[in-house]
Amino acid sequence: MRTRRGTTAPGRCPFRTREGARVARSRGARRWPLAVALVVAGLLASGCSSTDLPRFGWPEGVTEQARRMQGFWSWSVIAALAIGVLVWALMFWSFFAYRKKKNSPTYPKQTKENLPLELVYTAVPLVMVAVLFYFTVTTENFVLKKDAQADVTVDVVAQKWAWDFGYQGTVVENVGGEVHTIGTSDEVPILVLPVGKTIEYHLESQDVIHSFWVPDFLFKRDVFPDPEANATDNVFQNKIERTGAFVGRCAELCGTYHSAMNFEVRAVPENIYNRYIELRQQVDQATGAPYTAAAALIQVGSEFPECGDLCAERSTTTYPLDPDREAKAASQPQAGGS
Numbered sequence: 001m002r003t004r005r006g007t008t009a010p011g012r013c014p015f016r017t018r019e020g021a022r023v024a025r026s027r028g029a030r031r032w033p034l035a036v037a038l039v040v041a042g043l044l045a046s047g048c049s050s051t052d053l054p055r056f057g058w059p060e061g062v063t064e065q066a067r068r069m070q071g072f073w074s075w076s077v078i079a080a081l082a083i084g085v086l087v088w089a090l091m092f093w094s095f096f097a098y099r100k101k102k103n104s105p106t107y108p109k110q111t112k113e114n115l116p117l118e119l120v121y122t123a124v125p126l127v128m129v130a131v132l133f134y135f136t137v138t139t140e141n142f143v144l145k146k147d148a149q150a151d152v153t154v155d156v157v158a159q160k161w162a163w164d165f166g167y168q169g170t171v172v173e174n175v176g177g178e179v180h181t182i183g184t185s186d187e188v189p190i191l192v193l194p195v196g197k198t199i200e201y202h203l204e205s206q207d208v209i210h211s212f213w214v215p216d217f218l219f220k221r222d223v224f225p226d227p228e229a230n231a232t233d234n235v236f237q238n239k240i241e242r243t244g245a246f247v248g249r250c251a252e253l254c255g256t257y258h259s260a261m262n263f264e265v266r267a268v269p270e271n272i273y274n275r276y277i278e279l280r281q282q283v284d285q286a287t288g289a290p291y292t293a294a295a296a297l298i299q300v301g302s303e304f305p306e307c308g309d310l311c312a313e314r315s316t317t318t319y320p321l322d323p324d325r326e327a328k329a330a331s332q333p334q335a336g337g338s
């Protein structure tokens with residue numbers, strides 16, 4: 001039944017009229033700028049830059065293992081987006097292709113129990129889960145892989161509330177034993193390591209459970225007392241890909257000064273690392289005692305001016321927490337630190 005412009009017959013959809021269609025179109029036209037503004041605002045509010053885009057929010061790690069995990073994450077997101085686009089396309093195609101046609105008196109043909117189709121959409125998700133599982137396992141195996149022969153092996157001993165780093169294979173002149181760097185309440189221990197080399201970490205706690213965590217490694221591992229008796233895998237390896245100072249923390253709530261249990265990884269070129277370890281095994285003529293970590297860093301810095309802040313005697317990423325409970329002021333960075 002035809003109607004005059006702007007009126008509708010009882011029981012008919014108002015958008016069937018030309019007037020109604022125009023109203024719907026104008027509402028749609030008004031919503032488009034709002035939708036675009038929301039998308040733009042969302043992108044701006046996310047704080048991401050174009051360089052972050054390939055990582056899809058994954059933090060930037062500094063080890064070979066972290067890069068592999070990032071690759072897995074990025075490809076997983078790309079695969080999810082591709083499948084999402086396909087599903088959205090199928091949805092919208094079916095919305096429009098099979099909608100009730102204008103002037104059509106009946107609904108489109110309804111179908112059900114299409115066995116081949118049901119088998120397909122049961123099998124496809126299973127394949128997707130299997131593919132994701134395969135890449136999850138291979139990535140995890142890569143991250144946890146241990147080479148038979150590491151280039152540098154360090155003993156990491158955690159205790160309330162400091163770290164002790166020992167370099168296997170080193171012998172301190174006149175004193176014996178391996179080179180150790182031990183944190184105190186006045187000094188954050190610096191673990192100097194070479195870039196591009198396989199580092200092996202042996203973890204053990206002297207008391208409670210701690211956790212060795214360097215955020216830039218995108219990796220952490222709980223540190224148990226007596227790891228053999230506790231049947232824990234206390235050894236892992238990684239390869240640091242770039243120089244820099246990276247803060248390390250205890251990631252297990254281990255007691256009163258847990259938050260003070262920081263350290264710093266100093267990743268340096270191999271020649272600087274070799275000289276540092278050489279010095280740490282020697283007696284410092286100025287003191288008559290073996291070189292401390294700070295004295296060795298100062299000496300290496302003077303021999304290799306290009307070392308710059310990488311040879312700073314104190315940590316540059318964190319600072320000791322003042323354990324004095326009476327001190328009301330917040331701890332401040334050490335001179336030269338940040």
Ligand SMILES: [Cu+2]
Nearest residue numbers: 210250254261
């Ligand atoms: Cu701890």
